[in-house]
Amino acid sequence: MTSYIQQAFIVFVLFFSSLTFAQTREISGSISASGSVEGIHVINRTSYRYATSDIYGVFKIQAKLSDTLYFSSVQYESKTIYISPEMIEKKLVAVQLEDAVTALDEVTIGKILTGDLGSDVDNSDAKRPLDFYDFGLPGYTGPRKTLIENRLGEATAGSYISWGIPPQPNLWKFLNKITGRIKRLQQNNKIEKDKNILTHIKYVVGPELFKYKNLDEDLRAEFYFYCADDENFQIRCTDRSDVEILQFLEEKLIDFKANISSEN
Template sequence: MNTTAGRATISDEEGMFSIEASPGDTLLFSAVQYRRKQLVLSASMLESRFIYVNLEEFVNELDEVVVRPFNLSGDLVRDMQQMKTEPVVTASTLGLPNAYVKPMMQSERLLKEASMGPFHLGMITAVPFNPLINMITGRTKMLKRRVARDRKYLLTQEVRNYYPDSIFVSRMGIPADRIDDFMYFCEVDSKFDSIVSSDDHIAILNLLLVKSKAYRENNQLD
């Protein structure tokens, strides 16, 4: 900045700059990583083609700061030992009977509702008509197919999350934008469910490698 003339400029990546100035003007150099420096221009300076200005690096050292109200030191182990925390309240810590029950999918809830059998109210046995109507209309059968489809989709997503995209692309030769299509290609294989349910990651990877070769051939990707 030419503080005398009230003009300013910014240097390029190599530190080069140009600014209008007259003899006696004061230039102020300022940057985050350097100390400020002032330079009064003389007539001989302006007659030179270039003026080289050396700046001194500036390191902003902060005073020690203590974070309150916990007085954290930055040592995670020590800080965790000193902190007082309340017990985690979950269904399992409370000993509730539904602690480890897997939540049903929407399709499973609909199927259960559609096929709900007789229930007893004291001395009276109530027989709902919904299961019979749903069976006649085919809704129960449709819901069973939806449950099976949703379960298979969850298995496919579980396998999809086992491996990063780079494995599909580099090792299996599957383009990144076709990974989901490739997973559907694997999903229809009769051995897919049993291998994935075994939770054997080596067997799952071998299956994907075999299927990737067939997928590339069918889609002419090689």
């Protein structure tokens, strides 16, 4: 009888512990890095909750055991961590971010060009690489899709119902819809696209803007994320020329400065 009670007690303790760890809690976090730690995006990819760090790198976010936290910033490498039992118990997480390093393509010095396009083309030793058209094969010439785009395409392929005799439901697509996989992939795809656009803006378009527009260096990262929060960010900046993106940044800079002034 005593042995049975002990076993029942152990089962109860284990069940209660697992139930406790499975509950969502508010976790406080701190981010440390070599530069500004304000405005860093913290995304719970499991429950899709979102937070942003303050000027001291402090943030609060709802999470539970084994949730995945994703840290994204223009000036730092992205980082992913998993919520551990210790983090749940202490309700605290500390993260160190590393500076993002942009590697430049290797430049090979070749022949000196004359400036005469026709002459330079005729004298060039460059040869067009062979592709599938040279062998009479069909092929895809558009931009290469990312892993997330491929997964999203696979999850949403086809219609929900094929209207034949009899009608055939697309069970795979229904399952992806019901489980929320399609929504998660769409959100991850947006995050990835936003990050790629922000990287281009930070290293290419942004420096051109601040050659003739004034904004404190420590406010520029916040400004970039302010632009990314605009509902038309992807529409105005995806597959657009640098001139069009620059025009968008000029418009947002006016609003950003107005907000800064009103806060002060």
